[in-house]
Amino acid sequence: MREVYLDNYAAHPLPEEVREAMLPFLSEAFGNPSSLHRWGDRAREAVEEARQKVASLVNGDPEGLIFTSCGTEANNLAIKGLFQGQRKKGNHLVVSAVEHFSVLNPARTLEKQGAEVTVVPVDGSGKVDLEALEESLREDTVLVSIMAANGEVGTVQPLREIAHLVKGRDILLHTDAVAAASSIPLDVEELGVDAVTLSSDLLYGPKGAGALWVRRGVRLIPQLEGGVQEGGRRGGTENVPSIVGMGKAAELARERREERNQFLRELRDHLVEGVIGRLEHVELTGHPTDRLPWNASFVVEFVEGEAMLLLLDSQGIAVSSGSACTSRALKSSHVLNAMGIPPEKAQGSILFSLGLQNTRQDVDYLLEVLPPVVERLRSMSPLYDKFLKERG
């Protein structure tokens, strides 16, 4: 059976160059970067080289880059660590409604501990409401965290405008760039962002590494206490192979961004046009133009996402969905909800995330398989019956 992997937002295959770069650190170069002997030196040098590469992806000072185990850990460190570091200045924190749970949940935890949290709404395309953001800023606001782009619906946030609103007020600005970093050039100096979260796996690196870059002089309270690794800001022995892989991935992401974007954009446009052209009652979710080049997310009316996912899987196609039925918590995607998409429509969520290994033939195969899958589910859908009867 033909196999087509269109769930690259969940995981990517590892590019050969990245794998090659990691291999010595899975065998002879096994040292601990904290050790003072030559094995330690080799591991430490490799981690520092990776630090340079990852920091330069966002044009940040390498000293400010803290390696973590994943994007989630980096977001936790940013939200809790930055907020707690500014506690004397104020008690108010602002996030957007479409942030990843690794931002929203730490914000909720801080709220339970006495912090005041404002969740800024987004419009129907998933863009942060800038007026509401401006209104939310107060004398005691110490931290604003707005993602650079949303991986679920692809919408790119107006970070420049957001930074403009926040700056000059003695408020820290953090951005979760996990979904954005491979596609969008981010320059912390130019934007005036104080902290950025990155994740290895969304840069075509391996799992098991993430990073938080923090501007020099910004107070950060460590969340993982132990040894003095990462300048005392994150304890625990570094995951050297993954960090080395992340470094290589960041280097490639910077060098090849434009060609990759163009490749992904062409595939994505082919997919979107094909789906819209072949299916009725289907909508692209997220912003039509300001979106990540690899993201094609839709809601397909009158059918449920998990059922689509299973039928596509039975024909070798891997996708994901933000429907309630596909989530372990049985709640439909908070991102789709925040965009004002009603629950029964959000049930038809389907996300195709393209990757560098995909081909036009992959997309053509999907476009051949998807319409009968949707037709089959609609033929057994009482909601579709109702719609047809009401339409007459």
Added chain:
Amino acid sequence: MGMAMYSDKVMEHFMNPRNVGEIEDADGIGEVGNPVCGDMMTFYIKVDDQGRLSDVKYKTFGCGAAIAVSSMISEMAKGKTLEEALKITREDVAQELGGLPKNKMHCSNLGADALHKAIQDYLERRKKGGESHGR
């Protein structure tokens, strides 16, 4: 194939659902919806002179489990007396399917409710319309 969360039996029913459809001149119709996620099932029944379910069909909007549950219960109920069919529980359906994932036990397992509703609908129609109704 993926989806290790479902038993083989659930997947088999999901991939090849039995008795899907609508009965134009149904004797009873039962509709249940899950207000949280919007899942929906509509069951249609035909009742014969012996008071047995001669036909059971359904339409379902929902996940793999919801579709498999509908298919399984339609098979279980067909040919049964109304009394017997009313005794089929959610747990019975789940058991026949070789189990359902914990988190799907309540949300997707609406088939028994929809079937029972269709039978109630039949009984109420008969009460209203007298013996002559329908047949």
